[in-house]
Amino acid sequence: MKLKLASLALGALMAAAAPALADLTIPALNYRTGPYAPSGIPYADGFSDYMTLINERDGGVGGERINVLECETAYNTEKGVECYEQTKGEGALVYIPQSTGITYQLIPKASADQIPIWSVAYGRTSAVNGKVFEWVFNLPVTYWDGASVAVKYAMEQEGGSLEGKKIALVYHNSAYGKEPIRTLEALSEKHGFELVLLPVDHPGQEQKAQWLQIRRERPDFVFMWGWGVMNQVAIQEAANIRYPMDKFIGVWWSGSEADVVPVGEGADGYKSLTFHGAGTDFPALQEIKTQVIDAGKGAGDGTKWGEVGYNKGVYTAAVVAEAIRHAQEMAGTASITPVQFRDAMETLEVTDEEFEALGLGGFAPAISLSCESHSSPRLAAVQQWDAEAGTWTLVSDYMEPDFEIVDPLIEEDSMAYADENGIELRCD
Amino acid sequence: MFYREAGDFKTSYIDDGQTFPIRFDRYRFYAVLAVAFLVVPFIVGDYTANAILLPFLIYAIAAIGLNILTGYCGQVSLGTGGFMAVGAYACYKLMTAFPEVSIFIHVILSGGVTAAVGVLFGLPSLRIKGFYLAVATLAAQFFLVWLFNRVPWFYNYSASGQISAPEREVFGVAVTGPHTEAWATYLFCLVFCLGTGLVARNLTRGTLGRSWMAIRDMDIAAEIIGVNPLRAKLTAFAVSSFFVGIAGALFFAVYLGAVEVGEVFGIQKSFLVLFMIIIGGLGSIFGSFAGAAFLVLLPVILKLVGVNLLGFPTDIVAHFQLIIVGSLIILFLVLEPHGIARLWNVTREKLRLWPFPH
Numbered sequence: 001m002k003l004k005l006a007s008l009a010l011g012a013l014m015a016a017a018a019p020a021l022a023d024l025t026i027p028a029l030n031y032r033t034g035p036y037a038p039s040g041i042p043y044a045d046g047f048s049d050y051m052t053l054i055n056e057r058d059g060g061v062g063g064e065r066i067n068v069l070e071c072e073t074a075y076n077t078e079k080g081v082e083c084y085e086q087t088k089g090e091g092a093l094v095y096i097p098q099s100t101g102i103t104y105q106l107i108p109k110a111s112a113d114q115i116p117i118w119s120v121a122y123g124r125t126s127a128v129n130g131k132v133f134e135w136v137f138n139l140p141v142t143y144w145d146g147a148s149v150a151v152k153y154a155m156e157q158e159g160g161s162l163e164g165k166k167i168a169l170v171y172h173n174s175a176y177g178k179e180p181i182r183t184l185e186a187l188s189e190k191h192g193f194e195l196v197l198l199p200v201d202h203p204g205q206e207q208k209a210q211w212l213q214i215r216r217e218r219p220d221f222v223f224m225w226g227w228g229v230m231n232q233v234a235i236q237e238a239a240n241i242r243y244p245m246d247k248f249i250g251v252w253w254s255g256s257e258a259d260v261v262p263v264g265e266g267a268d269g270y271k272s273l274t275f276h277g278a279g280t281d282f283p284a285l286q287e288i289k290t291q292v293i294d295a296g297k298g299a300g301d302g303t304k305w306g307e308v309g310y311n312k313g314v315y316t317a318a319v320v321a322e323a324i325r326h327a328q329e330m331a332g333t334a335s336i337t338p339v340q341f342r343d344a345m346e347t348l349e350v351t352d353e354e355f356e357a358l359g360l361g362g363f364a365p366a367i368s369l370s371c372e373s374h375s376s377p378r379l380a381a382v383q384q385w386d387a388e389a390g391t392w393t394l395v396s397d398y399m400e401p402d403f404e405i406v407d408p409l410i411e412e413d414s415m416a417y418a419d420e421n422g423i424e425l426r427c428d
Numbered sequence: 429m430f431y432r433e434a435g436d437f438k439t440s441y442i443d444d445g446q447t448f449p450i451r452f453d454r455y456r457f458y459a460v461l462a463v464a465f466l467v468v469p470f471i472v473g474d475y476t477a478n479a480i481l482l483p484f485l486i487y488a489i490a491a492i493g494l495n496i497l498t499g500y501c502g503q504v505s506l507g508t509g510g511f512m513a514v515g516a517y518a519c520y521k522l523m524t525a526f527p528e529v530s531i532f533i534h535v536i537l538s539g540g541v542t543a544a545v546g547v548l549f550g551l552p553s554l555r556i557k558g559f560y561l562a563v564a565t566l567a568a569q570f571f572l573v574w575l576f577n578r579v580p581w582f583y584n585y586s587a588s589g590q591i592s593a594p595e596r597e598v599f600g601v602a603v604t605g606p607h608t609e610a611w612a613t614y615l616f617c618l619v620f621c622l623g624t625g626l627v628a629r630n631l632t633r634g635t636l637g638r639s640w641m642a643i644r645d646m647d648i649a650a651e652i653i654g655v656n657p658l659r660a661k662l663t664a665f666a667v668s669s670f671f672v673g674i675a676g677a678l679f680f681a682v683y684l685g686a687v688e689v690g691e692v693f694g695i696q697k698s699f700l701v702l703f704m705i706i707i708g709g710l711g712s713i714f715g716s717f718a719g720a721a722f723l724v725l726l727p728v729i730l731k732l733v734g735v736n737l738l739g740f741p742t743d744i745v746a747h748f749q750l751i752i753v754g755s756l757i758i759l760f761l762v763l764e765p766h767g768i769a770r771l772w773n774v775t776r777e778k779l780r781l782w783p784f785p786h
Contacts, residue, residue: 030742032743032746033747070741070742072746077688081478088474089475100588101590104588104592108606108685174589178587178588179587181587421595
């Protein structure tokens with residue numbers, strides 16, 4: 001008991017001793033350890049490096065330096081909650097949970113504490129409905145949009161019809177992986193394809209049974225909602241059974257270098273969805289290379305620079321920085337509060353020209369948010385892996401999802417949430 | 429000087445049979461209770477409650493539960509995570525089906541449901557022992573997690589397969605849901621922790637506890653002297669699962685608020701609780717608390733020291749955490765195989781003789 005009390009006192013003391021910083025604080029709930037680290041590290045590096053660039057080159061945003069507060073979650077919800085509690089007292093402007101599980105956990109908590117959450121194309125899809133989810137944003141695109149775009153792309157490949165075709169969904173058996181199922185079911189009814197669901201349990205190293213089934217059922221397309229080590233294993237298994245790679249489409253979290261490189265030649269032609277550009281051919285990325293990584297100020301060892309995951313981190317950081325700038329303009333003060341940040345997010349517009357000015361021209365489609373719609377532009381493209389050149393290239397335009405299917409589902413799910421939690425609708 | 433029984437006279441059997449017969453021990457216990465109930469609630473903040481106190485209290489309940497089964501009755505179980513999941517899902521179904529009933533009752537009922545499930549999975553223990561029983565409980569772990577993932581009825585057909593706790597109140601103060609105060613959740617868990625601790629302590633000192641220990645030490649001998657192994661083993665499974673179920677319900681409803689079964693109640697949870705009782709001390713209630721404190725607090729303290737005080741990168745600290753906690757576990761088991769509880773007893777003996785060591 002004494003031991004317990006002494007350690008409690010120690011813990012409390014240290015929590016109190018944590019420094020309070022006056023800068024604009026953005027907690028980064030990263031995971032550089034655990035089975036999801038291959039996906040987590042590039043993102044974490046990209047996010048921090050872009051913020052370092054902003055601090056080094058421009059002295060922060062509006063004269064306020066940005067303090068990226070890293071907290072290691074290992075993609076574990078308990079650690080995520082701990083990170084949230086630890087960082088929220090330090091003036092956190094916005095939470096980017098980096099995990100659908102942690103997002104679900106934080107939605108009620110952060111809404112009660114009045115801190116915005118931005119789940120970057122993950123998390124709860126129905127949070128798009130700003131009438132219900134005042135504090136949650138899910139841009140630029142959602143899983144339901146992604147599922148619909150994937151089907152649309154498959155339909156184009158098949159010459160306009162999926163009647164009588166078979167699509168298998170290999171998914172991480174968690175809240176994340178289950179997200180697209182409802183949309184795919186609705187779409188299979190509409191387009192008349194058969195949907196085969198193949199769950200893979202955490203962490204996803206064991207998939208023999210699922211791919212055996214794919215070999216037997218011979219689906220025309222395989223979609224994948226995978227993450228971390230599960231992606232590599234799935235692509236390897238697909239290569240082993242000689243599944244045609246150009247019929248194998250992953251979500252945006254299943255399409256980075258870490259997923260395809262270990263498979264080597266076998267991964268050639270593998271496709272995935274994406275919501276931002278690939279490669280390093282953007283001025284901002286070149287500046288990060290010269291001013292951050294080469295200057296020895298990078299968050300990681302610099303090897304992840306320009307990877308898909310890294311670019312996602314850059315994209316996220318760029319939009320956050322834009323939102324801060326917008327919030328400062330709206331509030332007329334440089335040191336903004338989470339509430340002001342939320343108000344700015346809700347009216348955020350990032351045009352193509354503004355992306356161009358950031359050194360990210362053509363990197364991602366323009367964004368325009370509103371009170372009703374907490375997601376924009378809701379577009380996704382398909383990229384393909386070239387194993388020989390070691391590059392991803394976009395093979396389609398940015399495509400719109402089937403709003404006729406997705407929007408009623410969003411309405412239904414968000415209204416159910418509003419009823420359950422007694423939330424009054426906003427934006428009227 | 430401390431822990432002396434000299435001059436501490438007992439005049440009735442009730443006095444003689446109390447939990448803490450030594451006066452100093454008793455007052456120390458009351459002092460801890462007083463601090464826990466009267467001081468901590470006033471100073472506790474969100475971070476201390478959610479990152480340290482709640483997990484500690486809840487894991488302590490789970491560790492007491494497992495300690496009854498493994499430490500007192502000698503039945504190795506790797507199904508703790510699965511049984512905690514039963515508690516959590518039972519609590520969720522009860523909370524959503526009967527919103528007008530107090531959450532207090534729901535948590536206890538979830539313990540009851542878990543006890544029933546525990547007895548069911550305890551039946552094989554009548555035929556198999558040791559490692560084979562461990563494998564049977566491992567099957568329970570995987571089966572239960574699979575079941576909660578597979579059957580949508582358990583998560584009320586939500587799209588994501590997650591369960592999330594709606595807001596519920598005790599005496600008009602919210603203890604679940606997002607609008608909770610740190611002190612309220614802390615006190616709610618503390619009451620359960622104290623209750624289970626007292627019940628467990630008294631059960632293990634009574635007839636039932638003695639029959640469990642007889643089975644643990646040598647089941648054939650116990651059977652010969654008249655202990656009914658069916659009754660002893662199944663009650664151990666029932667009581668143990670009851671506590672573990674309460675821990676699971678609190679873990680879901682009060683601590684996390686939203687749960688995904690595969691991630692939160694996976695096999696690693698079973699191992700974590702097992703490590704707690706091994707490090708804390710098998711067959712000791714205090715050991716359950718000490719083990720829970722050790723495994724909950726140590727990573728947090730290492731993280732705070734590493735990241736906040738020394739400013740190391742978070743991933744290095746996370747890796748160090750694994751190395752340090754791992755090596756401390758080995759060190760502990762080498763130096764004191766009977767766990768922290770035994771260490772505490774030795775200290776107490778030393779204190780009893782102090783300042784005259786011989």
